[in-house]
Amino acid sequence: MAYRETALVRARKDGVRVAILEAARALVGQGGFRAAQMSAVAAGAGVATGTIYRYFPTQIELFAEVFRDNSQREVEAMLAATVGDGNCALRLNRALAMFISRALRNRRLAYALIAEPVDPQVEAERLRYRQAYALVLEKLVQEGIVSGEFAPQDAHVTATALVGVLGEALLGPLLHSVPTARESVADSIIALCLRAVGAEA
Amino acid sequence: MAYRETALVRARKDGVRVAILEAARALVGQGGFRAAQMSAVAAGAGVATGTIYRYFPTQIELFAEVFRDNSQREVEAMLAATVGDGNCALRLNRALAMFISRALRNRRLAYALIAEPVDPQVEAERLRYRQAYALVLEKLVQEGIVSGEFAPQDAHVTATALVGVLGEALLGPLLHSVPTARESVADSIIALCLRAVGAEA
DNA sequence: TAAAGAATTGAACTCCGATTCATTGTTTAA
DNA sequence: TTAAACAATGAATCGGAGTTCAATTCTTTA
Structure with a gap:
């Protein structure tokens, strides 16, 4: 084997997940769910849109959370x-x-x-x-x-x-x-x- | 001039408008607004989808009515x-x-x-x-x-x-x-x- | 009957944001 | 250092229902 997730990586990934949720929450708090487009959430969280999909299967599940x-x-x-x-x-x-x-x-x-x-x-x-x-x-x-x-x-x-x-x-x-x-x-x-x-x- | 709308045509057009509304109403009554897709409304009213747009500018206005x-x-x-x-x-x-x-x-x-x-x-x-x-x-x-x-x-x-x-x-x-x-x-x-x-x- | 105007048709197009994925970058263990 | 596994990227793709419009059919008046 040549790779196994370490605690450090785990922590950073958790951080990204939280950042996505917080960006979405902020957008919803300002302009409702309408305003929380995936590209906007990604921008707010400082990640690419595709990255969101490594943490949430769909926009709907992100919204649900x-x-x-x-x-x-x-x-x-x-x-x-x-x-x-x-x-x-x-x-x-x-x-x-x-x-x-x-x-x-x-x-x-x-x-x-x-x-x-x-x-x-x-x-x-x-x-x-x-x-x-x-x-x-x-x-x-x-x-x-x-x-x-x-x-x-x-x-x-x-x-x-x-x-x-x-x-x-x-x-x-x-x-x-x-x-x-x-x-x-x-x-x-x-x-x-x-x-x-x-x-x- | 060679054409002017007659009462007969007026009446038929009114009938089409009502048919569209009733088809939409029936669909909404059965499956909600979700079920009232333009193609389904058209089918229910016995007209082509394009015809609906001669009576209602958009789906939203049809739904609103x-x-x-x-x-x-x-x-x-x-x-x-x-x-x-x-x-x-x-x-x-x-x-x-x-x-x-x-x-x-x-x-x-x-x-x-x-x-x-x-x-x-x-x-x-x-x-x-x-x-x-x-x-x-x-x-x-x-x-x-x-x-x-x-x-x-x-x-x-x-x-x-x-x-x-x-x-x-x-x-x-x-x-x-x-x-x-x-x-x-x-x-x-x-x-x-x-x-x-x-x-x- | 002819010609003009209007209505109808429905397949093709549009729109637009969610989602994908080939590529690039990063981390780990040997 | 290297290779394997994973993570991130973001431009390109997709989907699917609403909408359009060129062609056709119908209606009216002269």
Whole structure:
């Protein structure tokens, strides 16, 4: 034998893979998936277009991974907001506020994750992550029902519906920049969600 | 002069235009916009592909018109459910039930209109019609607020959120056929929406 | 019936970004 | 140092659905 991958090479390759992912992520964060053309990603990562294909079989799989990376963070941020002190209503409030504030802070990325037209295979990732958000909320809603804090209801349907509320109600603010109205919109959305679960006013 | 369009020709041309739209609509209703390729639309309408371009400048404009035609019906159906007898809660109930039952009756079409990945220009139509649904609901919510039947709230945000609930909560039932659970899901969705507007239980 | 204008046809073309691959450069172990 | 194995390059290729257009067929009026 005359060649075997060493730790050094392994590390550099890992670095290239990360660079590609980060370039793609940056482009998606600026101009959505539309802007993340393979040539642009390659340029951003400082490699040739062909090199990307040594790390990702297709553009779609690259996009899927970018989608997962970004969405995973959001789910974890929301999950983190649900644990800790407070009754269910308060924790739900925190989780919703966390999602909304993060989305508004990075609107272009949020739009890409929530609503940008994407390839069906990337859309499948979107569906999966919507379920992940819903699962986080469902547990909280279920806990609230058991404790009597929330109205009796189908926690799964409610959680799914809340995900729909977040996506749809944020679409306007995400697309059209209306900075003044944003805080009050956030408050309105949260208030509506709390009524929806039947929390005490 | 030796040629001028007669009423007969006018009528036949109108017929061709309608045939193209209906062929496209049928294909979208069966397999979504994906399935409505120009060659397939032409075949369905009994014309050559080139003929379509004498009636629609691009595929996107054809799709946009199909989208509008179908969505307009839905908006009108929902609107019709909001008028007539009953207090605001009852009429909201009717409107939501109308939307849900129509979507479940024609799931493939509903998916195409609500969530199928489409070209950004068609997506723009989707946004417009979501606003149209929201407007119908907003008026009803506003009326309920004024009458004291619903809680004080931002009617616009609420209406937008309800559109989000309908879309997201129906996605599962639209994609995965679970006939038994559908009615209860519909009931759960409606109950949640009524709580969300702060209607009396 | 003739000639002009219009509509239809569908095979060929276009477009454009994803993907490939022959070539060049790099790393490893003997 | 050398050869084998791998990695990187980026211009050329590919694919496939939307679109075009020269040829044909149809319609109208004189």
